[in-house]
Amino acid sequence: EAQVTQNPRYLITVTGKKLTVTCSQNMNHEYMSWYRQDPGLGLRQIYYSMNVEVTDKGDVPEGYKVSRKEKRNFPLILESPSPNQTSLYFCASSWGLAGSTDTQYFGPGTRLTVL
Amino acid sequence: GNSVTQMEGPVTLSEEAFLTINCTYTATGYPSLFWYVQYPGEGLQLLLKATKADDKGSNKGFEATYRKETTSFHLEKGSVQVSDSAVYFCALSAHLGGGYQKVTFGIGTKLQVIP
Numbered sequence: 001e002a003q004v005t006q007n008p009r010y011l012i013t014v015t016g017k018k019l020t021v022t023c024s025q026n027m028n029h030e031y032m033s034w035y036r037q038d039p040g041l042g043l044r045q046i047y048y049s050m051n052v053e054v055t056d057k058g059d060v061p062e063g064y065k066v067s068r069k070e071k072r073n074f075p076l077i078l079e080s081p082s083p084n085q086t087s088l089y090f091c092a093s094s095w096g097l098a099g100s101t102d103t104q105y106f107g108p109g110t111r112l113t114v115l
Numbered sequence: 116g117n118s119v120t121q122m123e124g125p126v127t128l129s130e131e132a133f134l135t136i137n138c139t140y141t142a143t144g145y146p147s148l149f150w151y152v153q154y155p156g157e158g159l160q161l162l163l164k165a166t167k168a169d170d171k172g173s174n175k176g177f178e179a180t181y182r183k184e185t186t187s188f189h190l191e192k193g194s195v196q197v198s199d200s201a202v203y204f205c206a207l208s209a210h211l212g213g214g215y216q217k218v219t220f221g222i223g224t225k226l227q228v229i230p
Contacts (some may be wrong), residue, residue, distance in 0.1 A: 004158070035220075042204065042221055042222035043159075043204065043220040044218045044220075045218070090158055090159065096214070102208065102216055103149070104161075106151075106158035106159040107158050109157070109158060
């Protein structure tokens with residue numbers, strides 16, 4: 001089954017404690033992206049990757065890091081989480097090469113609370 | 116930059132009522148337009164899309180027509196069901212060169228359908 005998986009689904013942590021949210025896709029997609037969803041703000045892109053070892057900032061990258069060492073995986077790293085990073089996070093993937101008609105496939109989301 | 120405007124809602128309708136969720140956009144060039152749906156506790160999934168002016172996307176009884184002259188992509192359904200209760204996101208996708216696909220989302224419109 002074609003899917004994007006994220007782990008964990010729920011996480012409560014404390015300020016400053018490094019964490020990683022994993023994302024994996026099994027569709028051989030080139031393009032992967034991280035979003036955060038906040039009430040009244042919709043989805044905002046954090047980082048994206050066009051291929052292995054190619055990543056770039058989205059609209060709200062501050063406080064986040066990513067890496068793309070393998071095509072299927074795109075982890076999101078919060079080196080020193082703060083309460084304003086409490087949010088619902090989504091990973092997404094798409095072919096990326098077919099142009100702007102691409103459909104994005106989303107993971108189920110990770111709800112993060114930073115105390 | 117590109118932008119997508121839609122009402123946040125909630126929109127509350129009785130079962131079998133007619134649904135319209137308005138979406139307007141601002142973009143340079145010729146973006147593709149999408150409607151994504153997010154059911155409670157899940158990630159976003161594609162509902163329908165249109166890739167050029169006057170195209171009509173349709174799926175599960177929902178329809179939207181790409182109107183370049185009014186820069187709109189309004190979502191409609193003739194008769195909603197309780198199972199349509201979800202958050203609906205309008206989005207546009209534009210190529211920014213170098214293989215990069217930039218997707219811009221609206222804030223999402225929550226639809227509640229009551230029996």
